[in-house]
Amino acid sequence: MSELGGRPCQLTVCRGCCCGKKKKVPGVDHKAQLARLSAIDDRSGRPVPVRTSKCLGICFQGNVVVVQPSQEGRAAGGRPVWLGQITDDALVEAIDDWISRGGPGLAPLPDALVDHVTSKDAKKPKKRKRPKNAKKAKKAKKERKKAERKAEKKAKKAAEAAGSKRDGGKKTTKDRKPKKAKKNGKAEKAEKNKRGGKKG
Numbered sequence: 001m002s003e004l005g006g007r008p009c010q011l012t013v014c015r016g017c018c019c020g021k022k023k024k025v026p027g028v029d030h031k032a033q034l035a036r037l038s039a040i041d042d043r044s045g046r047p048v049p050v051r052t053s054k055c056l057g058i059c060f061q062g063n064v065v066v067v068q069p070s071q072e073g074r075a076a077g078g079r080p081v082w083l084g085q086i087t088d089d090a091l092v093e094a095i096d097d098w099i100s101r102g103g104p105g106l107a108p109l110p111d112a113l114v115d116h117v118t119s120k121d122a123k124k125p126k127k128r129k130r131p132k133n134a135k136k137a138k139k140a141k142k143e144r145k146k147a148e149r150k151a152e153k154k155a156k157k158a159a160e161a162a163g164s165k166r167d168g169g170k171k172t173t174k175d176r177k178p179k180k181a182k183k184n185g186k187a188e189k190a191e192k193n194k195r196g197g198k199k200g
């Protein structure tokens, strides 16, 4: 099969809910990127068909671009290559360079794209999660402490009650507050007189 007769490489450019959206993928001129991808020719000088698609299901990798092999590339074992985080002009240039050299199956993947190879099954890296049932455990701990405090209070009360029962409910001298010594005017006077008499 001649090179010119076969189907050229094709590009699928995701423009779904996240790819191509400034809010989700900031810092990229998405329109210009699509225009640049649409201007790529293959190694025979044929324009590479570009198809925009709805969400391809790996939004965390936006912008996603899939490079389909040419007919010749597929025959040589090339398969569609999913590229994620295409957010740099240099990466678009690398795609252009790759396709112009034959694309999947015919030319090695440029180094610049190696770290961007992904797949439709790529899993979003999980955020560090709080341990399961952390909320429940926290609540249970709080309740346990509350119950402990309650039990402590109860035990203290019971001990106090037992103590007062032992003493027949009467206050011991220990329990009694020291009374303020009443000023006894008469006694004081008598004491003074006594001392005065001794002197004289």
Ligand code: FES
Pocket (backbone or CB within 6 Å): 014, 015, 016, 017, 018, 019, 054, 055, 056, 057, 058, 059, 060, 062, 063, 064
């Ligand atoms: S919008 Fe592109 S993968 Fe979801």
